[in-house]
Amino acid sequence: MSTTHAPNGTVAHAAVNLCTFRLHEFTIGIDVTLVQEVLNRQDATRIPLVSDVVHGLINLRGEIVTTIDLRRRLGLPQREADQPSMNVVIRTPDGPVALVVDQIGDVIDADENLFEFPPPTLSGPHREFVTGVFKLDDALLLLIDLDRVLDHTTFKIRTEMSS
Amino acid sequence: MDTSEFDEVMVEFITESRENLDDLDTALVTLEQHPDAGVIAKIFRSIHTIKGTSGFLGLRTLESVTHIGENLLSKMRDGAMPVTRENTTALLSMVDAVRAILDRVEATGAEGTETYASLIEELSRLNGADAFAATPAPAPDPEVAAPDTAVPDTQIAPTGSSTESVPDTAGSAPASAKRRTKEASVTPLKPRRVRSKRPAKKDDEVPAPTVEPPKLGEQLIDAGLIDAEQLDGALQQQDAGDPRHVGEILVEHEVIKPTDVVDALKAQTEDRPVANESIRVDVGLLDDLMNLVGELVLARNQILQYNASVFDPGFSATSQRLNLITSELQEGVMKTRMQPIDNIWNKFPRIVRDLSLACSKNARLEMEGKHTEVDKTLLEAIKDPLTHLIRNAIDHGLETPEVRMATGKPDEGVVRLSAYHEGGQVIIEIADDGAGIDANVIRRKAVQKGLLTADEAATRPDRDIVNVIFMPGFSTAEQVSNISGRGVGMDVVKTNIESIGGTVDVQTVVGRGTTFKVKIPLTLAIIPALLVRAGGERYAIPQVSLVELVRLDGESAVAGIESVQGAPVHRLRGKLLPLVYLNEVFGTTPAPADDAVNIVVVQSDDTQFGLVVDEISDTAEIVVKPLGRLLKGAAGFAGATIMGDGRVALILDLLGVSQLAGVNSTSAARAQAEAAAARAAETRTDRESILIVGIGERRFALPLAHVTRLEELPVASVRSAGDQRVVHYRDLILPLVSLADRLGISARPEDPEQLQVLVCGNGERSVGLIVDSVFDIVDERLDYSNRTESYGVVGTTVIAGEVTDVLDIRAFVAHDVLAASEAAA
Numbered sequence: 001m002s003t004t005h006a007p008n009g010t011v012a013h014a015a016v017n018l019c020t021f022r023l024h025e026f027t028i029g030i031d032v033t034l035v036q037e038v039l040n041r042q043d044a045t046r047i048p049l050v051s052d053v054v055h056g057l058i059n060l061r062g063e064i065v066t067t068i069d070l071r072r073r074l075g076l077p078q079r080e081a082d083q084p085s086m087n088v089v090i091r092t093p094d095g096p097v098a099l100v101v102d103q104i105g106d107v108i109d110a111d112e113n114l115f116e117f118p119p120p121t122l123s124g125p126h127r128e129f130v131t132g133v134f135k136l137d138d139a140l141l142l143l144i145d146l147d148r149v150l151d152h153t154t155f156k157i158r159t160e161m162s163s
Numbered sequence: 164m165d166t167s168e169f170d171e172v173m174v175e176f177i178t179e180s181r182e183n184l185d186d187l188d189t190a191l192v193t194l195e196q197h198p199d200a201g202v203i204a205k206i207f208r209s210i211h212t213i214k215g216t217s218g219f220l221g222l223r224t225l226e227s228v229t230h231i232g233e234n235l236l237s238k239m240r241d242g243a244m245p246v247t248r249e250n251t252t253a254l255l256s257m258v259d260a261v262r263a264i265l266d267r268v269e270a271t272g273a274e275g276t277e278t279y280a281s282l283i284e285e286l287s288r289l290n291g292a293d294a295f296a297a298t299p300a301p302a303p304d305p306e307v308a309a310p311d312t313a314v315p316d317t318q319i320a321p322t323g324s325s326t327e328s329v330p331d332t333a334g335s336a337p338a339s340a341k342r343r344t345k346e347a348s349v350t351p352l353k354p355r356r357v358r359s360k361r362p363a364k365k366d367d368e369v370p371a372p373t374v375e376p377p378k379l380g381e382q383l384i385d386a387g388l389i390d391a392e393q394l395d396g397a398l399q400q401q402d403a404g405d406p407r408h409v410g411e412i413l414v415e416h417e418v419i420k421p422t423d424v425v426d427a428l429k430a431q432t433e434d435r436p437v438a439n440e441s442i443r444v445d446v447g448l449l450d451d452l453m454n455l456v457g458e459l460v461l462a463r464n465q466i467l468q469y470n471a472s473v474f475d476p477g478f479s480a481t482s483q484r485l486n487l488i489t490s491e492l493q494e495g496v497m498k499t500r501m502q503p504i505d506n507i508w509n510k511f512p513r514i515v516r517d518l519s520l521a522c523s524k525n526a527r528l529e530m531e532g533k534h535t536e537v538d539k540t541l542l543e544a545i546k547d548p549l550t551h552l553i554r555n556a557i558d559h560g561l562e563t564p565e566v567r568m569a570t571g572k573p574d575e576g577v578v579r580l581s582a583y584h585e586g587g588q589v590i591i592e593i594a595d596d597g598a599g600i601d602a603n604v605i606r607r608k609a610v611q612k613g614l615l616t617a618d619e620a621a622t623r624p625d626r627d628i629v630n631v632i633f634m635p636g637f638s639t640a641e642q643v644s645n646i647s648g649r650g651v652g653m654d655v656v657k658t659n660i661e662s663i664g665g666t667v668d669v670q671t672v673v674g675r676g677t678t679f680k681v682k683i684p685l686t687l688a689i690i691p692a693l694l695v696r697a698g699g700e701r702y703a704i705p706q707v708s709l710v711e712l713v714r715l716d717g718e719s720a721v722a723g724i725e726s727v728q729g730a731p732v733h734r735l736r737g738k739l740l741p742l743v744y745l746n747e748v749f750g751t752t753p754a755p756a757d758d759a760v761n762i763v764v765v766q767s768d769d770t771q772f773g774l775v776v777d778e779i780s781d782t783a784e785i786v787v788k789p790l791g792r793l794l795k796g797a798a799g800f801a802g803a804t805i806m807g808d809g810r811v812a813l814i815l816d817l818l819g820v821s822q823l824a825g826v827n828s829t830s831a832a833r834a835q836a837e838a839a840a841a842r843a844a845e846t847r848t849d850r851e852s853i854l855i856v857g858i859g860e861r862r863f864a865l866p867l868a869h870v871t872r873l874e875e876l877p878v879a880s881v882r883s884a885g886d887q888r889v890v891h892y893r894d895l896i897l898p899l900v901s902l903a904d905r906l907g908i909s910a911r912p913e914d915p916e917q918l919q920v921l922v923c924g925n926g927e928r929s930v931g932l933i934v935d936s937v938f939d940i941v942d943e944r945l946d947y948s949n950r951t952e953s954y955g956v957v958g959t960t961v962i963a964g965e966v967t968d969v970l971d972i973r974a975f976v977a978h979d980v981l982a983a984s985e986a987a988a
Contacts, residue, residue, distance in 0.1 A: 047797060048748075049749060056811075058811060059810060064805065064811055066790075066793045066794060094793075095792075
């Protein structure tokens with residue numbers, strides 16, 4: 001097994017198994033062992049009066065799962081209305097949580113030698129969530145800290161509800 | 164002995180003993196109040212079972228503690244020992260000790276080192292009050308066939324010493340002392356002999372109905388588990404000096420299983436039911452079943468919805484059948500989780516007894532509706548809040564006997580618990596006949612503690628003020644006692660009860676007592692709900708909170724909604740119903756209106772309000788599912804559920820919604836309900852004549868007493884004197900005031916040629932108030948609920964079904980003029 005990767009970004013083995021997806025213009029990776037399943041776009045029930053980071057609620061085989069709008073969470077521009085989206089369901093100690101992403105990618109074995117801590121020049125709101133970068137041949141893969149992403153105490157309070 | 168089998172026996176013993184102990188507390192307290200042979204016998208049996216089994220299981224400390232207690236009980240049963248407070252206290256301590264030992268055995272597998280020497284000593288002392296019985300513990304069990312013939316002299320020896328202790332107990336146990344004095348009057352030798360016989364006889368007779376027949380060995384033979392030879396063998400071994408019990412010896416010989424012995428011991432003391440009609444089931448299993456039924460209900464809902472969209476008679480019939488079976492299954496599983504409220508109430512007699520002793524108060528606990536059934540989870544959840552309320556009732560509620568006597572009440576205070584079902588809820592009331600809560604004391608404390616401003620305290624009605632006791636950090640106890648008064652408590656009670664969807668309310672009458680009314684739902688898992696739509700989403704409203712549905716369409720959709728100081732209201736049968744637009748609260752966009760207004764009238768806490776939604780769809784049984792951790796603190800939602808189409812809908816928490824909308828319990832609705840209640844209680848003499856006039860499009864009310872006459876004067880007769888309009892009236896110059904001008908309303912006189920004038924005052928001190936029209940004079944109590952800030956208006960009320968502002972006549976007419984008109988009236 002070569003997939004021991006703590007969410008805080010430290011990589012213990014030579015290669016890490018990462019589940020990748022596209023978000024805005026980025027390719028993002030998370031530890032594949034944390035991923036429960038991937039769902040097609042779901043009609044989520046919106047929840048008024050909560051942070052707009054919370055996209056809504058979906059029914060996952062009888063279980064109610066909260067979906068997180070990852071673009072909003074990382075402070076990226078909003079998705080176009082007709083742009084497709086998918087749900088990546090993550091296992092957490094408090095039950096599953098779904099991340100809404102643009103498009104799911106491959107599961108890759110990332111070589112630790114290609115890992116680098118985030119460059120100091122990386123800026124923008126998502127800076128605080130990125131724990132490292134894998135320099136892949138065709139792209140840069142951002143490794144994000146799920147614990148921090150799912151820390152609801154840092155969710156921004158929504159001012160109005162989009163309809 | 165097989166370890167796992169032994170463990171099994173032990174676990175069962177602990178479980179059953181605990182249940183018995185809970186009953187014992189209650190039984191002992193009952194006994195103290197109403198000595199009853201039946202109750203003693205029952206207590207005796209429970210203790211005897213524990214003693215017997217503990218001996219068998221090798222729990223020596225437990226055995227010795229219960230043994231000595233059993234002796235005392237046996238005397239009480241035979242009337243040789245009266246039921247006194249001292250005895251009861253000692254026996255209750257014994258019950259506590261047994262509980263503590265059982266806890267230790269469960270946790271560590273052993274009894275621990277505590278020997279309860281002082282407790283045993285105390286029980287022995289009480290035992291010794293009678294000549295017989297300071298039997299050294301642990302003593303052989305009766306079934307071990309203690310030789311009861313020829314009691315050796317040595318056993319009588321303690322008699323002498325215990326006679327000395329008679330005066331000791333005489334003080335606390337006058338009844339027994341009296342009985343003993345009789346015996347003591349006989350010569351010293353004789354009673355000894357008499358007694359030496361009596362105990363021997365007692366051993367034969369006393370436990371006779373319960374313990375002696377059938378003996379354990381005989382019983383095992385009867386059950387066909389052993390034969391007479393095996394029993395004889397065991398008995399011989401015992402005679403040969405084996406200190407163990409027959410059962411133990413037999414188990415060691417692997418003749419029988421330990422469970423058989425325990426069953427036999429139990430059978431010795433219990434009147435066994437003809438057949439075992441109930442079984443023990445793990446609560447976890449019931450929880451799983453409930454969850455599965457929840458899922459089944461959801462699947463059923465989805466099938467029913469699908470059924471509605473296809474035409475297939477066969478499928479339709481099957482789904483109907485599925486529907487019925489699911490409903491019955493759901494009901495059945497729910498029933499398995501229902502337990503009588505007595506399961507937690509049975510702890511209270513003891514609490515009341517101990518507390519009233521600790522506070523030197525005289526309290527009696529009355530319970531009504533013990534058999535009211537509540538879901539197990541809810542029962543657990545209300546246990547602590549109820550205990551707290553009972554503690555409070557005794558510590559804060561009831562007065563000391565002296566104070567009670569002084570105020571003409573019986574010295575014994577009553578705490579009354581009652582439980583009943585009402586409208587799909589369980590209502591539990593905790594009432595005391597104590598001093599009640601003085602709203603002014605609360606006001607003072609609340610201001611002192613900075614919970615309310617002096618202004619708030621002064622203006623809020625008593626009923627609201629009393630509810631301040633539920634605010635965090637409030638405590639009225641002058642002195643912090645170890646029972647209550649730390650200022651934590653009532654707020655926790657309220658939070659705990661609200662966390663399970665319940666409410667708590669307090670009613671109090673100074674000098675008469677306080678009643679706490681706790682309302683909890685029957686169950687939490689599956690509830691009937693109304694489905695509504697707002698802003699494109701569906702929401703479920705628990706049916707418990709539902710009062711009625713109102714639909715305003717056509718013209719009434721516009722005219723039916725009025726505004727009081729900018730807040731929308733609807734007049735529902737003469738009462739003002741505050742309206743809350745769900746879309747506004749949630750910041751969602753209303754669906755294109757079909758020019759109708761859908762109002763869901765709901766009750767939350769004590770407040771009624773109308774929730775305006777886009778669409779009212781349907782009712783459904785919904786399965787309540789919690790919102791995830793990420794949504795903790797989402798206000799206004801009690802959970803979520805899955806609908807027939809598989810989508811998720813949020814369940815509204817009406818208390819939260821009302822708070823978000825600012826319709827809280829201190830609002831107009833409650834004040835109005837209060838006013839209505841007050842009105843109903845009021846006699847006719849409190850009513851007054853009220854004049855209703857129209858100015859612009861509004862209606863105003865003022866007491867008729869302020870008006871001397873109503874006049875219709877031609878506009879042409881009005882003259883100007885300086886900047887004042889006047890009219891020549893009854894040989895006087897009557898100054899005129901246009902209320903429309905002063906209130907900033909554009910006047911709409913019915914008849915432009917005539918002025919409607921209310922003449923206030925008398926003679927020279929008169930003023931004429933111009934209004935547009937005079938509508939009516941009604942006899943009613945003029946109370947207005949909404950204090951307003953606007954000039955010339957003191958409040959708003961409903962008179963004859965119409966929203967009416969109450970005029971502040973002092974804003975327009977000088978004080979002495981009013982005095983004059985009142986004098987004239």
